[in-house]
């Protein structure tokens with residue numbers, strides 16, 4: 575059985591549940607969007623969950639942010655397909671949904687209220703875009719990438735026997 579994740583914003587206007595086969599909070603993204611919208615410590619942690627099972631209370635309080643991106647990788651300014659959902663009342667970042675991968679939704683670990691497992695190792699990504707003041711704490715077994723890792727969140731869990739069936 576997949577894990578049922580329960581999440582909410584800080585003020586309580588929005589809460590949600592979603593099922594996940596991949597609940598390990600192992601993936602730290604240091605990109606400027608994650609960092610500014612959600613990552614006070616210099617990064618955000620994105621989980622993977624099954625979009626079809628997402629149930630939302632307080633939908634009317636949700637705002638959606640689509641970032642404009644212009645960087646070395648995308649020299650021509652474009653609008654991200656990623657839809658960053660947040661609470662319009664208190665500003666809590668809730669999840670990212672990208673219609674490019676409609677079966678997935680990526681809740682931010684910081685918005686989850688249920689107990690999450692502790693990741694045995696972590697992946698640090700988009701380090702090229704981290705803020706200068708951020709000193710990533712890269713553990714012995716951690717992996718670090720300038721941009722994105724090849725391995726998907728699903729593959730990462732499967733390869734380590736951590737996929738929750």
Ligand SMILES: [Zn+2]
Nearest residue numbers: 583585661664
């Ligand atoms: Zn709120």
